[in-house]
Amino acid sequence: MKENSREAEWKQRPEQTVGVDIGDRFSRYCVLDQEGEVIEEGRVKTGREAWRQHWEGEPRQRVVMETGTHSPWASRLLQELGHQVIVANARKLRAITENESKNDRRDAKTLAYLGYCQPRLLSPIQHRSVERQQDLNLLRARDTLVRARTMLINCVRGLVKSAGGRLPSCSADYFARCVPPAVPTELVTTTQPLLEQIAGLTLQIRRLDQAIEDLSQRYPEIELLRTAPGVGPVIAAAYVLTLDRADAAAHSRSVGAFLGLRPRQSQSGDSDPEHNISKTGNLYLRRLLVQAAHHILGRFGPDSALRRWGLKLALGGKRAKKRAVVAVARKLAVILHRMWRTGKSYQPFPEQNMTVGAA
Numbered sequence: 220m221k222e223n224s225r226e227a228e229w230k231q232r233p234e235q236t237v238g239v240d241i242g243d244r245f246s247r248y249c250v251l252d253q254e255g256e257v258i259e260e261g262r263v264k265t266g267r268e269a270w271r272q273h274w275e276g277e278p279r280q281r282v283v284m285e286t287g288t289h290s291p292w293a294s295r296l297l298q299e300l301g302h303q304v305i306v307a308n309a310r311k312l313r314a315i316t317e318n319e320s321k322n323d324r325r326d327a328k329t330l331a332y333l334g335y336c337q338p339r340l341l342s343p344i345q346h347r348s349v350e351r352q353q354d355l356n357l358l359r360a361r362d363t364l365v366r367a368r369t370m371l372i373n374c375v376r377g378l379v380k381s382a383g384g385r386l387p388s389c390s391a392d393y394f395a396r397c398v399p400p401a402v403p404t405e406l407v408t409t410t411q412p413l414l415e416q417i418a419g420l421t422l423q424i425r426r427l428d429q430a431i432e433d434l435s436q437r438y439p440e441i442e443l444l445r446t447a448p449g450v451g452p453v454i455a456a457a458y459v460l461t462l463d464r465a466d467a468a469a470h471s472r473s474v475g476a477f478l479g480l481r482p483r484q485s486q487s488g489d490s491d492p493e494h495n496i497s498k499t500g501n502l503y504l505r506r507l508l509v510q511a512a513h514h515i516l517g518r519f520g521p522d523s524a525l526r527r528w529g530l531k532l533a534l535g536g537k538r539a540k541k542r543a544v545v546a547v548a549r550k551l552a553v554i555l556h557r558m559w560r561t562g563k564s565y566q567p568f569p570e571q572n573m574t575v576g577a578a
Contacts, residue, residue, distance in 0.1 A: 229338045233303055236281045238331025240323045241265060241289045247323040249331045250280075257331075260324065265289060267296060274300050283334030283341065285309040285326075291346045305334055307341035310499050347463040354434055355460040358453060361427040362503060365391075368420040375413050378406055392421055431456055440465075444555050447565040448521050449511030458555055461504045471556040475549035478505050505548070512547035516540075523567035525550060 235258075236251045242265060250259040263273045274280075274297060281303045284290055294304045307330065309315075315326050333340050347355070372394055379386050382403050389397045395418035402410050434456050435441040444455040468474045475481045478500035514520055516529050525547060532543035558565060 228303060229305075231303075232335075233279045233281050235278065236331050236335040237283065238327040238329065238334060239282060239284045239293075240326040240330065241284055241287055241293060242323060243289075246270075246289075247327040249324070249327040251331050251335050255332070255335050257328070260327070262323075267292065270296055271300070274302065277302075279303065281305065281334055283307060283330045283338075285312065285315070285330065286344060291352060294346055295349070305338050305341060305343050306346060307333070308344050311342035345463075347460070351460050351463060354437075354456070357427055357430055357434075358457050358460070359503065361424060361431065361453070364420050364424050364427070368417055368424065371413050371417050371420070375402075375410050375417070378410060379403065382406055392425075395421060428452070440559050443558055443562065443564060447511075447551065447555060447558065448523060448525070448567075449514035449551070450555070454507045454511055457504050457507055458552075459559075461501050462556070465556070465559045468556060471553050471560065474552045474556045476500075478508070478549075478552055480505060480508070480545060480549035480552060508548040508552055509544060511551055512544045515547055515551070516544060521567065524569065525554070525567075 234253050236255075238249045238251075240247045244265055245262045246265050247262045248260070249257060252258045263269055270293065274282075277300075279301055282297050283305045284293060285307050286309045290306050294306050297304045312329075312333075315321065315329055330341075346352075368391060372391060375394075375398065376386050379402060382405065384401070384403050384406075386398050386401050395414045399407075399414060432452050435445075435452070438456070438459050440459055441452065441455040444450055444458060445452065450458075462468070462474075462477075468477050480500070512529070515523070515526050516533060520526050528550070529543050529547040532546055533540040554565070
C-alpha cells in the first residue's frame with residue numbers, strides 16, 4: 220500500500236525537479252524545468268536555516284538527494300515546506316559513485332536527471348521518524364561504548380601478557396572488579412587509569428541497557444521478537460527500529476537481501492559465479508544477527524529446528540561453519556519479520572506444532 224501511494228505521488232511531477240548533492244559545508248543543486256532542461260545551478264550552505272531560506276516560499280518542487288548524514292533532517296525539512304522529496308539509495312547509484320569525472324556539480328545534475336526521468340532508478344528509501352531515530356541512537360551510543368570498553372579490556376590483557384602474566388576469564392561487566400588482584404605489581408600504576416575507564420563505561424552501558432529495556436513499552440513488538448533464541452532487548456529493538464515498520468519488506472523472504480545477508484550476484488549468460496554476501500544492508504543490525512546466530516549454534520543454544528538446520532550446514536570444516544552462521548542469521552532475520560507481521564511468538568519446531576494442532 221505504501222509503495223503504491225509513493226508511486227502515485229511520483230506520477231504527480233511538479234514543474235521543477237531539483238538534484239541536490241549535500242556536502243558538510245555546502246550543497247550543490249541543479250534545477251530542471253518541465254522539459255528536462257537545466258534552468259538554474261548553484262550552491263547553498265548546508266544547514267537548517269540556510270535551507271529554509273532557500274526553499275521556503277518556492278513553488279512545489281521534486282527534490283532528489285542521496286542518503287547520508289544530512290539526508291534525514293534535510294528531507295524532513297523540505298517535506299515540511301511542501302516539496303516532494305526523493306531520497307536515493309547511495310549504494311545503488313553507480314552512475315555517480317563510479318563516474319570517472321565525479322564532482323559535486325555533476326552529481327547534482329545526475330540526481331536531477333534521474334529524478335526527472337524515473338524515480339525507481341534511484342531505489343528510493345524512506346527515513347524513519349524523529350522519535351524512532353532518537354531511540355535508535357540509544358543503540359548506536361551503546362554499541363560505541365561497548366566497542367570502546369572492549370578495546371580497553373584487550374589493552375589491559377595485552378599489557379599483562381607482555382609482563383608474563385595472565386588475567387582470569389570473566390564477563391566484561393565485572394572485569395574492572397575481578398581483575399585488579401591479578402595485575403602484576405609493576406603494572407598497577409599503568410593499568411589503574413584503564414580500569415577506571417572500564418568501570419565508568421560499564422556503568423554507562425548499564426544505564427543505556429535500562430533505557431533500551433524500556434523501549435518495549437513503546438514498541439510492544441520488541442517483546443514478541445525476544446521469544447526467538449539469541450534475541451535479547453538490544454537485537455529486538457535494533458531490528459524493529461532499523462526496519463521501522465513491518466511492511467518495509469514486501470515479503471519476509473526478502474529481508475535477508477534487504478540486510479545484505481544473501482550472496483552477491485553477477486550472473487551473465489552462462490556465467491553465474493559464487494560470491495560472498497552483498498553486505499549492502501545495515502551493518503549494525505547484520506552484526507547483531509550474526510551474534511545471535513553464533514549463540515543459536517553454540518553450546519548454550521536451545522534445541523530448535525533452526526539450530527538443527529544450522530548444525531547440518533556447519534558439518535564439513537571451518538568454512539562450512541562460517542557459511543552456516545551467515546545462513547542462520549539470514550533465516551533468523553526472515554523468521555523475525557514473519558513473527559512481526561503475524562504477531563505470533565517463536566515456535567522452535569513449527570511443523571511439529573502444526574501436526575499437534577491438526578491432531
